[in-house]
Amino acid sequence: xTDGKRAALAFIxxxxxxxxxxxxxxxxxxxxxxxxxLQRNSLEVNLYDFDRCSYVSGNYRQLYDYKTNSYIQLxxxxxxxxxxxxxxxxxxxxxxxxxxxxxxxxxxxxxxxYVIY
Numbered sequence: 064x065t066d067g068k069r070a071a072l073a074f075i076x077x078x079x080x081x082x083x084x085x086x087x088x089x090x091x092x093x094x095x096x097x098x099x100x101l102q103r104n105s106l107e108v109n110l111y112d113f114d115r116c117s118y119v120s121g122n123y124r125q126l127y128d129y130k131t132n133s134y135i136q137l138x139x140x141x142x143x144x145x146x147x148x149x150x151x152x153x154x155x156x157x158x159x160x161x162x163x164x165x166x167x168x169x170x171x172x173x174x175x176x177y178v179i180y
């Protein structure tokens with residue numbers, strides 16, 4: 064999964080937990096803050112990523128990343144989530160701990176860590 068897509072996914076998942084209303088995310092691996100505009104309801108999510116100048120949108124089980132023109136399958140279960148990135152053809156899983164999100168990306172075989180503000 065690309066760095067930008069992974070960060071956007073972390074932001075979406077982290078904001079869904081406890082209905083956070085964050086506006087930016089800190090990406091520890093890239094050492095940068097990324098601003099987002101997130102609109103959502105009980106059925107759909109629409110995220111504008113200011114870093115990539117692009118959208119990620121869809122229902123909570125399947126998202127479409129307009130920057131990479133690819134889908135992300137997503138399953139969220141309270142404080143954990145997993146899914147499949149169709150661009151890289153690999154799975155991922157993650158954990159949400161308050162405003163912190165950690166994603167293990169099997170394409171890169173390592174953890175990526177984020178904080179939502």
